[in-house]
Amino acid sequence: MQIAIPLFERMTALDAIGPYETLQRLPGATVVFVGESKGEVRTENGFLGLTVDATFDEVPHPDVVVVPGGVGTREVRTVDDHPLVNWVKEVHRSTRFTTSVCTGAEVLGAAGLLNGLSATTHWSAYDTLAKLGAEPTEQRVVEHLDERIITAAGVSSGIDMALRLSELLVDADAARAMQLMIEYDPQPPFDAGSVSKAGDAAMARVIEYTRDKS
Amino acid sequence: MQIAIPLFERMTALDAIGPYETLQRLPGATVVFVGESKGEVRTENGFLGLTVDATFDEVPHPDVVVVPGGVGTREVRTVDDHPLVNWVKEVHRSTRFTTSVCTGAEVLGAAGLLNGLSATTHWSAYDTLAKLGAEPTEQRVVEHLDERIITAAGVSSGIDMALRLSELLVDADAARAMQLMIEYDPQPPFDAGSVSKAGDAAMARVIEYTRDKS
Numbered sequence: 001m002q003i004a005i006p007l008f009e010r011m012t013a014l015d016a017i018g019p020y021e022t023l024q025r026l027p028g029a030t031v032v033f034v035g036e037s038k039g040e041v042r043t044e045n046g047f048l049g050l051t052v053d054a055t056f057d058e059v060p061h062p063d064v065v066v067v068p069g070g071v072g073t074r075e076v077r078t079v080d081d082h083p084l085v086n087w088v089k090e091v092h093r094s095t096r097f098t099t100s101v102c103t104g105a106e107v108l109g110a111a112g113l114l115n116g117l118s119a120t121t122h123w124s125a126y127d128t129l130a131k132l133g134a135e136p137t138e139q140r141v142v143e144h145l146d147e148r149i150i151t152a153a154g155v156s157s158g159i160d161m162a163l164r165l166s167e168l169l170v171d172a173d174a175a176r177a178m179q180l181m182i183e184y185d186p187q188p189p190f191d192a193g194s195v196s197k198a199g200d201a202a203m204a205r206v207i208e209y210t211r212d213k214s
Numbered sequence: 215m216q217i218a219i220p221l222f223e224r225m226t227a228l229d230a231i232g233p234y235e236t237l238q239r240l241p242g243a244t245v246v247f248v249g250e251s252k253g254e255v256r257t258e259n260g261f262l263g264l265t266v267d268a269t270f271d272e273v274p275h276p277d278v279v280v281v282p283g284g285v286g287t288r289e290v291r292t293v294d295d296h297p298l299v300n301w302v303k304e305v306h307r308s309t310r311f312t313t314s315v316c317t318g319a320e321v322l323g324a325a326g327l328l329n330g331l332s333a334t335t336h337w338s339a340y341d342t343l344a345k346l347g348a349e350p351t352e353q354r355v356v357e358h359l360d361e362r363i364i365t366a367a368g369v370s371s372g373i374d375m376a377l378r379l380s381e382l383l384v385d386a387d388a389a390r391a392m393q394l395m396i397e398y399d400p401q402p403p404f405d406a407g408s409v410s411k412a413g414d415a416a417m418a419r420v421i422e423y424t425r426d427k428s
Contacts, residue, residue, distance in 0.1 A: 014235035014396065017262075021228035021369065024259055025423055031261040040265055045238055047245040048231075049265030051254055102397075123397060140401045154397025155235060159370065164403050176406035176416035177423060182228065183316075183337060183368025185407025186400035187354045189378050192390035193399025202390035209239055209391060 001169065003031045004062035004091070006084055007052050010044040010072030014155050015101040019066045022162035022178050026170055034059045036083050044071045056087040061094050064165065066158070069102030069122060077110040077132065085110045092148075097165060099150040101158035109134050113149055118142050122154035123195050138194075156193075159184060215383065217245045218276035218305070220298055220321075221266050224258040224286030228369050229315040233280045236376035236392050240384055248273045250297050258285045270301040275308050278379065280372070283316030283336060291324040291346065299324045306362075311379060313364040315372035323348050327363055332356050336368035337409050370407075373398060 003023050005016050016033075024031050035041060035052030042049055067088060076082050089111040092098045100108050105121040108114050109132025119134040119142050126136035141161045143150040145168075152161035163184070166175035192198040198206075217237050219230050230247075238245050249255060249266030256263055281302060290296050303325040306312045314322050319335040322328050323346025333348040333356050340350035355375045357364040359382075366375035377398070380389035406412040412420075 012235070013231050017227050017231040020262065021226070024261060027423055031259075033262060045245075047238060048234065048247060049267070051263030051265070053263070123394075140399065153399075154395075156373065156396045156398040156400070160401050160403065167403065172404065173415045173419050174423075176404050176412055177419035179402060179404055179406040180337075180409070180412040180416050180420055181368075181424075182370045183407055184370040184400075184402055185354065185367075185411070186370070186398075186402070187374050188393060188398055188400070189374065189381065190386065190390050190393055192393040193397055195394070197399070198390055198394040201387045202394055205387050205391035206394055209241055209388075209395075 001026065001029045001064070002059070002062045003029055003064045003066065004034050004059050005031060005066045005068065006087070007033050007035045007041045007050050008072050008076060008084060009041050010070055011041065011068050012070035012102060012155055013043050013048055013050065015068030015070065015104060015158055016066070018156060018158035019101060019162040019165070021182055022159055023064070023166065025178060025181055026166060026174060032059055032062070056083055060091065062091055063096045064169070065091060065095055065098045067100040067104035067107045069100070069104040069106070073103040073106045077106045082110070088113070095148060097148050097150055097168065099152070099161060099165065101152045101161065102154050105129055105134065105151045106132055108149065108151065117144055117147065117149065119151040120153045121151065215240065215243045215278070216273070216276045217243055217278045217280065218248050218273050219245060219280045219282065220301070221247050221249045221255045221264050222286050222290060222298060223255050224284055225255065225282050226284035226316060226369055227257050227262055227264065229282030229284060229318060229372055230280065232370060232372035233315060233376040235396055236373055237278070237380065239392060239395055240380055240388060246273055246276070270297055274305065276305055277310045278383070279305060279309055279312045281314040281318035281321045283314070283318040283320070287317040287320045291320045296324070302327070309362060311362050311364055311382065313366070313375060313379065315366045315375065316368050319343055319348065319365045320346055322363065322365065331358055331361065331363065333365040334367045335365065
């Protein structure tokens with residue numbers, strides 16, 4: 001079972017690493033990090049380098065695809081004939097599941113895979129996703145099993161999605177085993193993980209910190 | 215504010231990337247991935263390469279240290295005078311917080327920082343941690359603010375710890391903003407994130423899958 005995770009410049013690392021860490025211990029699973037060219041890509045802030053081990057051409061028939069997001073998806077979806085978009089469109093014909101985390105949904109949208117489908121993404125990116133043909137839905141994980149497409153909300157939601165994927169790929173006990181191995185027993189000290197719960201003061205900080213970094 | 219995250223061979227990626235993703239957007243924060251030598255290290259399964267950007271010598275006074283775990287900590291704690299252990303011991307004198315995720319606690323223990331202190335680690339590693347002088351505690355995050363030491367349980371728990379760290383480094387609204395940015399509103403489809411909750415069937419799978427991979 002080959003799980004392919006594309007990496008690209010200015011991506012968000014946790015979008016990729018959450019599902020990778022959850023899925024990599026499934027029996028028979030291999031994970032390959034794929035991209036336009038082999039070698040290092042950098043996250044949106046430049047702080048972290050991650051290695052692309054295989055080019056898109058070298059991974060023509062992955063069983064599962066997990067497309068991460070990040071500000072880098074802006075370029076991916078706006079460039080004509082982007083290699084990542086073309087690869088997703090092509091490999092989706094034979095995947096068991098084609099999935100996304102965060103603004104990775106925009107790549108699925110640009111590949112024409114979300115036309116008329118409900119889908120989720122980071123809470124700040126619903127409008128963009130709608131322009132790509134999807135019906136944005138405020139939900140942590142949205143699945144269309146007939147279409148073999150699953151989208152997850154922002155960044156950390158990829159872990160939740162990967163547990164559901166583990167169930168679909170193997171069974172519920174396998175998913176529980178993955179959850180236990182990564183000790184995913186969440187106990188966040190605050191309850192601010194969605195727009196409706198975070199409150200105005202936290203949202204003001206998001207705006208302030210995002211402005212400072214851009 | 216410099217946040218240093220050591221990388222080493224056969225580490226567990228999510229241990230490092232969970233806290234990195236949570237802390238990197240704090241105002242004034244820079245994250246540096248540090249190691250014995252610059253260049254790539256590989257995770258325990260070989261699937262993922264991560265880049266070390268600075269040697270230990272180049273990061274003498276980080277404000278925050280987050281030591282990840284993984285099977286690679288076995289070598290780190292058993293080799294005499296291991297560079298990572300020596301660096302942690304040295305930099306702890308001036309950090310605001312020295313922290314660990316998963317079996318990263320063993321590195322803090324090997325550095326002599328956990329003597330007589332309660333601490334947590336991955337559920338499978340309590341015995342080893344006890345041998346390194348700590349009092350293992352079944353808790354998601356254990357903090358000793360006077361000693362400036364915080365340990366987190368297995369793999370995914372680093373995200374919870376990093377939210378608490380965000381509060382300590384800035385304030386509660388900053389922590390809530392980080393939680394909202396990474397949309398950490400956990401909704402795992404199963405409740406199997408701890409040994410007491412996972413059940414016998416999931417534990418049997420953990421044993422089976424771990425045996426197959428080793």
